[in-house]
Structure formats: C-alpha cells, structure tokens
Amino acid sequence: MAxxxxxxxxxxxxxxxxxxAPTERAFLAVGTALGEAEAALARVGGDLxxxxxxxxxxxxxxxxxxxxxxADRVIAFAAEGGAAAExxxxxxxxxDDVATLLGRLRKIIAEVPxxxxxxxxxxxxxxxxxxxxxxxxxxIARLGNAALASLERTGERLTRLRGLLAEAIAEVSxxxxxxxxxxxxxxxxxxxxxxxxxxxxxGAARSAADLGExxxxxxxxxxxxxxxxxxxxxxxxxxxxVVTVLGVVAEIVExxxxxxxxxxxxxxxxxxxxxxxxxxxAQLGRTRDDFKIQAEALAARLARLADTVSAVRDLxxxxxGAAAGGSFVGEVEPEIAATRDLLRRTEExxxxxxxxTDATSADFAEMTADLKDIRSIDADVRxxxxxxxLRCGRLGVAGQALGVVAxxxxxxxxxxxxxxxxxxxxLAEAIAxxxxxxxxxxxxxxGALDAMEAGIGVLRDLGGVLDAALAGLDAxxxxxxxxxxxxxxxxxxxxxxxxxxxxxxxxxxxxxxxVDPDRSDPAPLRAEVERLLSAHYxxxxxxxxxxxxxxxxxxxxxxxxxxxxxxx
Numbered sequence: 333m334a335x336x337x338x339x340x341x342x343x344x345x346x347x348x349x350x351x352x353a354p355t356e357r358a359f360l361a362v363g364t365a366l367g368e369a370e371a372a373l374a375r376v377g378g379d380l381x382x383x384x385x386x387x388x389x390x391x392x393x394x395x396x397x398x399x400x401x402x403a404d405r406v407i408a409f410a411a412e413g414g415a416a417a418e419x420x421x422x423x424x425x426x427x428d429d430v431a432t433l434l435g436r437l438r439k440i441i442a443e444v445p446x447x448x449x450x451x452x453x454x455x456x457x458x459x460x461x462x463x464x465x466x467x468x469x470x471x472i473a474r475l476g477n478a479a480l481a482s483l484e485r486t487g488e489r490l491t492r493l494r495g496l497l498a499e500a501i502a503e504v505s506x507x508x509x510x511x512x513x514x515x516x517x518x519x520x521x522x523x524x525x526x527x528x529x530x531x532x533x534x535g536a537a538r539s540a541a542d543l544g545e546x547x548x549x550x551x552x553x554x555x556x557x558x559x560x561x562x563x564x565x566x567x568x569x570x571x572x573x574v575v576t577v578l579g580v581v582a583e584i585v586e587x588x589x590x591x592x593x594x595x596x597x598x599x600x601x602x603x604x605x606x607x608x609x610x611x612x613x614a615q616l617g618r619t620r621d622d623f624k625i626q627a628e629a630l631a632a633r634l635a636r637l638a639d640t641v642s643a644v645r646d647l648x649x650x651x652x653g654a655a656a657g658g659s660f661v662g663e664v665e666p667e668i669a670a671t672r673d674l675l676r677r678t679e680e681x682x683x684x685x686x687x688x689t690d691a692t693s694a695d696f697a698e699m700t701a702d703l704k705d706i707r708s709i710d711a712d713v714r715x716x717x718x719x720x721x722l723r724c725g726r727l728g729v730a731g732q733a734l735g736v737v738a739x740x741x742x743x744x745x746x747x748x749x750x751x752x753x754x755x756x757x758x759l760a761e762a763i764a765x766x767x768x769x770x771x772x773x774x775x776x777x778x779g780a781l782d783a784m785e786a787g788i789g790v791l792r793d794l795g796g797v798l799d800a801a802l803a804g805l806d807a808x809x810x811x812x813x814x815x816x817x818x819x820x821x822x823x824x825x826x827x828x829x830x831x832x833x834x835x836x837x838x839x840x841x842x843x844x845x846x847v848d849p850d851r852s853d854p855a856p857l858r859a860e861v862e863r864l865l866s867a868h869y870x871x872x873x874x875x876x877x878x879x880x881x882x883x884x885x886x887x888x889x890x891x892x893x894x895x896x897x898x899x900x
C-alpha cells in the first residue's frame with residue numbers, strides 16, 4: 333500500500349506544481365492589461381487637461397472675444413438698416429431739382445436762336461452797317477446753339493444717372509428688406525452659438541475638475557487591482573510548500589532513511605504522515621478560499637475599470653463632443669458662418685453701391701463742366717448784346733428795332749445767369765449727397781466681417797485639434813476598455829484553481845485516512861512535526877502551521893497577520 337500512496341502523493345505534488353504555470357500566464361496577461369490601462373489613462377488625462385486649457389484660455393477665449401465683437405457690430409449694423417437706400421433716395425430727389433432747373437434753363441436758352449433770327453431780319457433793314465450786324469446775328473445764333481447742345485448733353489447724362497439711381501434704390505431697398513428679417517434670425521443664431529461656446533468653455537473648466545476626481549478613482553482602482561494580484565504569489569508560495577511537504581511525507585510512507593526521517597519512531601510514522609497530510613489539506617483549503625475570493629474580486633475590478641475608462645471617454649465627449657460626431661465646434665461654426673455669409677453679401681451689395689458712387693461722381697463732374705460751358709457762352713452773349721445795344725444807339729431811329737432785340741438778349745442772358753446759379757447750387761447739393769453714399773452702413777459690416785473671419789479661423793483651427801484629439805481619445809479608450817473587459821471575461825482562474833485545489837484537498841485527505849485510518853491525535857506529535865518541518869518553514873510560519881492542529885497553543889498567531897508572511 334505504501335508505494336501506491338507515495339507515488340500518488342508525488343503525482344499530486346507534480347500536478348500542483350505544474351498547475352501554477354497557466355495561472356501565472358493568466359495573471360501576467362492581467363498585469364499587462366492593467367499596465368496598459370494605467371499608461372493609457374495617464375495619456376488620456378493629459379490630453380483632456382490640455383483640451384480643457386485650450387478651451388478655457390488662449391485660442392478659444394480669443395475667438396469668443398472676436399465673435400462677441402462681431403455680434404455687437406451686427407446689432408449696430410441692423411439698427412442702421414436702410415441708410416444707403418435713404419442716401420440714394422436723397423440724391424435722387426436732388427436730381428429731380430436739377431432736372432426742373434435744367435428744363436427752365438433750356439426754355440430760356442431756346443430764346444437765343446429766335447432772337448438771333450429777329451436780329452438778322454432787323455439788320456437786313458438797316459440802310460448801312462448791315463454787314464457788321466450780320467456777323468453779330470450769326471455769332472449770336474452759334475452761341476445759342478452751342479448752349480443748347482451743352483444742355484442736351486447734360487439732360488442725357490441726367491436721365492441716365494436718374495435711371496441708375498432708381499435701379500440702385502430698388503435693389504438696395506429689396507436687399508435691405510430681405511436682409512432685415514434674415515439678419516434678425518441670423519443675429520439670434522449667432523447669439524445662441526456664442527452662448528453655446530461660452531457654455532462649452534465653462535463645461536471644459538468643470539470637466540477638468542471632474543477628470544481629477546475620476547483620475548483619483550482610477551488610481552485607487554489600479555492600486556487595489558495590483559494589490560489583489562499579489563494573491564497569486566501568495567498562493568504559489570503556499571502551494572510550493574505543500575508540494576515540498578508532500579514529497580517528505582512520501583518518503584516517510586516509503587520508509588525513507590534520511591536523517592530527518594530515520595529519527596522518527598516506526599510507530600509514529602503513520603500517525604505523523606496522517607497528521608501532516610491533513611495539515612496540508614487544511615492549508616490548501618485556506619489557499620483555495622483566499623485565492624477564489626481575491627481572484628473574483630480582481631475580475632470584478634477589471635470590469636469596473638473597463639467601465640471607468642468608458643466613463644472617462646464619455647466625460648470627454650460631454651465636454652467637447654457633438655451629437656453628430658467630432659467636436660462641438662462643428663455645431664457652433666455653421667451658426668457663425670451664416671452671419672458671416674450674410675455680412676459678406678451685404679458688403680458685396682454695398683460695394684456695388686460704392687461703384688455707383690464713382691459713376692455718379694463722373695456724371696456730376698461732366699454736368700458741372702457742361703454748366704460751366706453754358707455760363708461761359710452766356711457771358712459771351714451778354715458782351716455781344718451790350719455791344720449791339722451801343723451800336724444801335726448810334727444808328728438812331730434806324731437802329732431802334734435792332735436795339736430792342738439786343739436788350740432782349742441781355743435780359744435772356746440775365747435769366748440764364750440766374751438759372752445757372754440755381755442749377756449749380758442744385759448740382760452741388762446732389763454731388764454732396766452722392767459723396768455721402770460711401771458713409772452709409774457699409775463700414776460696419778466690413779469691421780464685423782473681419783472680426784467674424786478671424787473668429788471663425790481660430791475656431792476652425794481649434795476644431796481640427798479637438799476633432800483629432802477626440803478621435804484619438806475615442807480609439808484609445810475603446811481599445812483599453814475592450815482589453816480590460818476581455819481580460820475580466822477571460823479571467824476564470826479563481827474557478828479553475830479552486831476546482832484543482834478542491835480535488836487535491838479531497839485526495840490528500842483520503843490519502844491521510846489511508847495511512848492513518850484511526851485519525852490519531854496530532855498533539856503528542858507536535859515536537860516531531862516541528863523537527864521534521866524545521867528545514868522547510870520559517871519559525872513564524874511554523875507557529876501558524878501548528879496553530880491549525882494544536883488548538884491549545886498558548887501563543888497562536890493573530891488572524892490578521894499579513895498574508896505575505898505566510899510560508900515564506
């Protein structure tokens with residue numbers, strides 16, 4: 333019987349020893365996953381802290397300030413709506429005055445050719461000097477026709493200019509009408525976008541604090557998990573001692589002759605072997621219980637860590653993400669871009685108005701030149717009429733009729749001068765009004781557009797950084813969470829080791845009963861056990877060993893002794 337018992341003890345010892353290798357690999361895999369999780373969470377925490385700083389300070393703060401400035405400009409711009417149309421309408425009204433005065437002047441100057449014809453008739457009736465007066469009449473007719481030609485050019489220019497102004501007024505009024513409603517909506521959207529940006533910046537500041545708390549919780553979980561992993565080393569040490577003792581008992585059962593065994597009385601060998609085997613079974617039972625509890629706790633902690641990593645990922649997306657994916661900048665930018673696009677269209681419309689200003693200025697300049705020509709012609713007519721009056725006076729009765737014509741020319745010239753001054757004043761008012769077109773509401777949208785473009789540029793750059801960071805964080809968190817979840821799901825060593833130790837406990841207990849069927853009292857054998865195992869255990873461990881089967885030990889070790897001190 334002894335050889336089969338000894339052989340089975342050695343087989344059990346070999347099985348226990350070999351069973352440690354897969355368990356070691358399982359714990360090594362968990363340790364690797366924990367190490368990766370710790371490094372990944374440190375990177376993620378650093379990235380989130382950096383993102384929080386970027387949102388709260390620097391670029392985002394600058395963008396928020398620029399966009400806030402743009403919003404103020406847009407509000408001021410909306411309040412000024414219609415200024416360009418009003419200015420254009422005022423210029424159009426001045427051109428109406430110019431047209432009225434131009435018509436009056438045309439009627440006055442149209443009298444000059446008629447008077448020249450009358451002068452020609454009267455000059456032909458003179459008895460002598462008709463040739464000199466004929467030159468006078470011809471020159472008067474020429475000057476009158478020249479003045480009428482200048483007036484005709486001025487009238488054509490005025491007609492074209494009034495048409496351009498009417499078209500511009502209609503276009504600007506239509507644009508302002510459509511823009512008024514759209515600008516109100518866009519302004520509200522811009523304010524919502526700025527409020528969202530401010531809220532995100534506040535959320536980013538809070539997320540930094542939340543992340544700190546989460547990091548502390550993760551650190552505590554990692555530390556606890558690493559502590560729970562020590563159960564593998566503790567269990568391995570306990571099992572190694574049991575393996576050694578099983579070998580010693582096998583030698584006792586076989587009747588070994590080494591010095592430690594030779595000193596055991598033959599009648600004590602069977603009781604001693606049974607007592608030691610029962611002791612090893614008890615030790616394996618305790619190892620099994622401790623190992624299963626710690627291994628299951630470690631598996632649960634791995635699962636919690638996977639959830640924690642996912643929670644950190646969710647925290648980041650709550651702070652910086654968007655419902656449609658990417659960062660929140662993707663949600664805010666369209667609202668801001670809508671305002672920018674409206675301002676750009678407004679600026680283009682105002683640019684067209686300013687182009688009209690150039691054309692208006694050119695037409696007014698040409699009309700002013702025409703009026704100057706007319707006044708110059710009128711001055712010549714006045715001089716010639718005065719000379720004719722003087723010469724007719726020298727002719728006496730014969731020159732009276734022609735003198736009347738000359739006086740009419742002078743009266744016509746006086747009226748021409750009066751109307752020319754009035755027309756010049758009307759033109760000056762129209763020119764001044766045209767100059768004010770440039771001072772309409774186009775300047776405000778230019779400043780707002782510049783601020784908007786700058787703010788959107790900053791946001792777009794920041795959005796690119798956030799999108800890339802969130803994509804990397806998402807991938808990293810998913811990888812680590814999956815790795816931890818897989819490690820937790822595959823970590824079944826508690827059950828496997830527990831089953832193996834259960835079998836070993838059962839077999840060792842059965843072998844103990846086989847070699848010591850009477851289940852001898854171990855107390856008288858205490859000295860023999862201490863002597864036999866002194867080469868394999870430290871004294872502290874030995875006292876604990878003895879406490880397991882010597883209930884009357886006067887100084888048993890405390891149950892709370894550090895497990896690291898067991899069987900070392």
